[in-house]
Amino acid sequence: MKIILDAMGGDNAPESVVKGAVRAKKELGVDIVLVGLEEKVKECLKAEGCGDIEVVNATEIITMNDDPSTATRRKKDSSMAVALKMLSNGEGDAVVSAGSTGALLTGATLTVKRIKGIRRAAMAPVLPAGEHGVMLIDCGANVECTEEYLLQFAYMGSFYAKKIMGCDNPRVGLLNVGTEPEKGGEMQHRVFELLKEAGEKGRINFIGNVEGTDVFSGRVDVVVTDGFTGNVLLKTTEGVIKYMMGALKGVFYKSTKNKLAAAVLKNDLKEMKKSMDVNEVGGTALVGISKPVIKAHGSSDERSIFAAIRQAVNFVNSGIIADITENIDHMRLKSEETL
Amino acid sequence: MKIILDAMGGDNAPESVVKGAVRAKKELGVDIVLVGLEEKVKECLKAEGCGDIEVVNATEIITMNDDPSTATRRKKDSSMAVALKMLSNGEGDAVVSAGSTGALLTGATLTVKRIKGIRRAAMAPVLPAGEHGVMLIDCGANVECTEEYLLQFAYMGSFYAKKIMGCDNPRVGLLNVGTEPEKGGEMQHRVFELLKEAGEKGRINFIGNVEGTDVFSGRVDVVVTDGFTGNVLLKTTEGVIKYMMGALKGVFYKSTKNKLAAAVLKNDLKEMKKSMDVNEVGGTALVGISKPVIKAHGSSDERSIFAAIRQAVNFVNSGIIADITENIDHMRLKSEETL
Numbered sequence: 001m002k003i004i005l006d007a008m009g010g011d012n013a014p015e016s017v018v019k020g021a022v023r024a025k026k027e028l029g030v031d032i033v034l035v036g037l038e039e040k041v042k043e044c045l046k047a048e049g050c051g052d053i054e055v056v057n058a059t060e061i062i063t064m065n066d067d068p069s070t071a072t073r074r075k076k077d078s079s080m081a082v083a084l085k086m087l088s089n090g091e092g093d094a095v096v097s098a099g100s101t102g103a104l105l106t107g108a109t110l111t112v113k114r115i116k117g118i119r120r121a122a123m124a125p126v127l128p129a130g131e132h133g134v135m136l137i138d139c140g141a142n143v144e145c146t147e148e149y150l151l152q153f154a155y156m157g158s159f160y161a162k163k164i165m166g167c168d169n170p171r172v173g174l175l176n177v178g179t180e181p182e183k184g185g186e187m188q189h190r191v192f193e194l195l196k197e198a199g200e201k202g203r204i205n206f207i208g209n210v211e212g213t214d215v216f217s218g219r220v221d222v223v224v225t226d227g228f229t230g231n232v233l234l235k236t237t238e239g240v241i242k243y244m245m246g247a248l249k250g251v252f253y254k255s256t257k258n259k260l261a262a263a264v265l266k267n268d269l270k271e272m273k274k275s276m277d278v279n280e281v282g283g284t285a286l287v288g289i290s291k292p293v294i295k296a297h298g299s300s301d302e303r304s305i306f307a308a309i310r311q312a313v314n315f316v317n318s319g320i321i322a323d324i325t326e327n328i329d330h331m332r333l334k335s336e337e338t339l
Numbered sequence: 340m341k342i343i344l345d346a347m348g349g350d351n352a353p354e355s356v357v358k359g360a361v362r363a364k365k366e367l368g369v370d371i372v373l374v375g376l377e378e379k380v381k382e383c384l385k386a387e388g389c390g391d392i393e394v395v396n397a398t399e400i401i402t403m404n405d406d407p408s409t410a411t412r413r414k415k416d417s418s419m420a421v422a423l424k425m426l427s428n429g430e431g432d433a434v435v436s437a438g439s440t441g442a443l444l445t446g447a448t449l450t451v452k453r454i455k456g457i458r459r460a461a462m463a464p465v466l467p468a469g470e471h472g473v474m475l476i477d478c479g480a481n482v483e484c485t486e487e488y489l490l491q492f493a494y495m496g497s498f499y500a501k502k503i504m505g506c507d508n509p510r511v512g513l514l515n516v517g518t519e520p521e522k523g524g525e526m527q528h529r530v531f532e533l534l535k536e537a538g539e540k541g542r543i544n545f546i547g548n549v550e551g552t553d554v555f556s557g558r559v560d561v562v563v564t565d566g567f568t569g570n571v572l573l574k575t576t577e578g579v580i581k582y583m584m585g586a587l588k589g590v591f592y593k594s595t596k597n598k599l600a601a602a603v604l605k606n607d608l609k610e611m612k613k614s615m616d617v618n619e620v621g622g623t624a625l626v627g628i629s630k631p632v633i634k635a636h637g638s639s640d641e642r643s644i645f646a647a648i649r650q651a652v653n654f655v656n657s658g659i660i661a662d663i664t665e666n667i668d669h670m671r672l673k674s675e676e677t678l
Contacts, residue, residue: 211571239551
């Protein structure tokens with residue numbers, strides 16, 4: 001298996017990407033190809049004392065200032081565009097990039113293409129909750145969704161949770177403002193009916209509507225929502241965790257006796273903080289693309305690049321793209337097919 | 340000033356409501372009238388050793404099983420319907436209820452009526468963040484919103500933050516998936532323009548788009564959003580706080596040395612937990628109704644009923660209903676006015 005890495009993507013590129021790659025090659029035993037400014041990347045590899053990782057030269061870099069919707073087309077020789085092109089040509093099994101989310105999504109859609117029949121790819125992070133984590137699909141790729149998109153997200157999330165997260169019978173919930181079927185707006189009502197039908201036919205394990213409080217409660221494995229709401233949920237989670245960690249720090253530094261008590265708890269608290277870190281779980285899968293593409297966090301360090309590569313390996317091994325392809329007929333609405 | 344209390348609303352009614360009322364009468368020096376099953380309420384008052392609070396008999400109770408949209412009309416002699424009728428008739432200055440949110444919202448809209456020109460009332464809780472708290476408007480009253488609703492929410496939230504939360508120049512942000520003006524869907528783009536214009540005219544202090552991470556960051560005082568997204572944000576916040584408190588408890592009970600260290604921190608941690616408790620701030624104001632109506636949490640205890648009464652008193656004293664009425668012309672869209 002060969003994982004293609006966008007060596008120039010992210011705030012700490014190429015150093016962190018190279019470090020993560022070196023570690024992944026060693027610990028996971030996969031082949032890696034690093035795409036980026038050859039000289040720089042080779043310098044980093046040398047600093048790591050590792051000369052046997054393949055490097056493919058790409059002369060441009062997509063920055064946060066580039067327009068995401070045209071970046072990969074305009075900068076054809078950027079590390080991201082070249083990486084995606086290589087994946088599309090079969091010169092590797094998956095792409096991992098910590099670069100611009102929008103550019104990666106557009107580039108993957110245009111170059112690698114969506115799975116036939118899938119209307120939109122989704123950004124689907126796994127939140128660090130419960131035994132297996134909780135998949136949130138979509139979390140920002142599609143701010144406006146049709147009922148068919150959401151139906152497809154439910155199926156794709158279910159396959160992912162089963163094959164990659166290790167849930168036996170993933171509990172799929174529709175994010176809403178209450179658990180009763182009549183909650184929410186017209187869109188939620190229509191999607192509820194579609195998911196209920198898919199559940200009754202035994203294709204997914206639909207548990208009904210779920211609320212914001214349920215995401216971290218352990219009662220749901222896949223949370224289906226539009227990209228706008230999902231993004232707000234994800235970022236609120238990040239914000240609240242940060243806020244609470246700050247408040248906790250305030251308690252620990254309040255007095256000498258508190259400082260001493262906190263010192264005793266330090267390691268276990270660090271462990272707890274780590275267990276809530278989205279970066280530990282890996283990157284965010286672009287689900288619905290015809291080959292595995294993983295977006296690592298923009299601020300990725302070695303550890304998160306490594307986690308994203310491990311996730312890419314699991315994605316390749318999972319066979320979920322075949323699952324989606326085989327079930328595509330159940331995932332389409334007849335009324336929209338005839339359009 | 341006289342506050343009308345729905346004595347039968349909430350999980351712990353009438354006991355907690357009566358206790359909160361007795362405390363409020365004593366500490367805030369306001370008149371209270373308790374509406375509910377007279378015999379029961381008087382029994383509770385007797386148990387509290389307090390006989391001088393007015394009780395108005397109401398023979399019915401709205402339960403969680405009643406349909407919110409018809410409850411106050413069908414149960415005309417329910418404690419909630421009678422309380423709202425009294426407010427409408429001028430027999431008190433504000434209503435506080437811990438009963439069904441939907442029934443209270445519908446009842447207030449039909450009986451007390453909206454402020455003239457206001458399209459929809461909003462549920463606007465104050466999240467316990469930053470110096471003054473952060474107002475989230477709307478958080479569930481309107482799952483589907485027009486741009487005019489959101490414009491009105493921005494103005495109303497700004498008045499509330501200034502007069503009740505004590506922010507000098509409340510920073511109003513539009514909840515979105517990124518801070519750039521082009522983020523989000525069509526609705527966000529249109530509302531952004533409207534709020535920008537209101538900001539340029541000096542009517543509100545519009546700081547642009549804000550994300551989920553910003554809500555608890557201290558950079559915004561009023562977060563404007565539709566009721567669907569706001570509800571998800573609010574409940575996610577609750578869920579994450581609960582999850583983290585659980586994880587923290589796990590750390591504290593992990594070993595004997597941890598237990599001993601946690602004992603030292605106990606009081607300060609309790610204080611911290613309290614500072615994050617939505618119930619401490621008060622109830623949720625129904626902003627846009629022509630007289631103050633406060634929804635207390637369904638699981639309210641004495642302390643949260645007291646906080647909700649204190650909030651109602653501040654609401655009455657604030658004069659924000661006059662502020663809204665005086666500014667109503669700026670809060671309406673001409674295109675919709677002609678409809």
